Amino acid sequence: xxxxxxxxxxxxxxxxxxxxxxxxRRERTQPATKASPVSLEYWEEKLREKGIPEHLLxxxxxxxxxxxxxxxxxxxxxxxxAKKAAKAKARASAQ
Numbered sequence: 001x002x003x004x005x006x007x008x009x010x011x012x013x014x015x016x017x018x019x020x021x022x023x024x025r026r027e028r029t030q031p032a033t034k035a036s037p038v039s040l041e042y043w044e045e046k047l048r049e050k051g052i053p054e055h056l057l058x059x060x061x062x063x064x065x066x067x068x069x070x071x072x073x074x075x076x077x078x079x080x081x082a083k084k085a086a087k088a089k090a091r092a093s094a095q
Contacts, residue, residue, distance in 0.1 A: 037068055 002010070022028050034041045043061035052060050 037065070040065060043068075 019025070033039055036042055040058075040061045043064040044057050047057055047060050047064060048054075
């Protein structure tokens with residue numbers, strides 16, 4: 001049986017060989033890009049499912065993506081603040 005390090009090395013080798021023989025990287029990654037919340041196509045599909053009219057879809061998708069990115073930024077800031085507070089509390093209790 002191989003070790004985790006050997007399996008990891010074999011996987012890295014396979015990935016590099018696979019990418020070496022990929023003629024069109026954009027085409028290969030396109031399905032994942034479209035399925036990503038960073039993509040406007042992702043939001044257009046989500047909003048289409050909710051019944052947003054086609055003539056409003058493009059603008060609504062931009063706003064939905066912005067809202068998602070703002071939500072993520074707020075969550076990230078809250079996490080950083082909580083970590084900072086925990087570190088400060090740990091330092092204060094250690095003294």
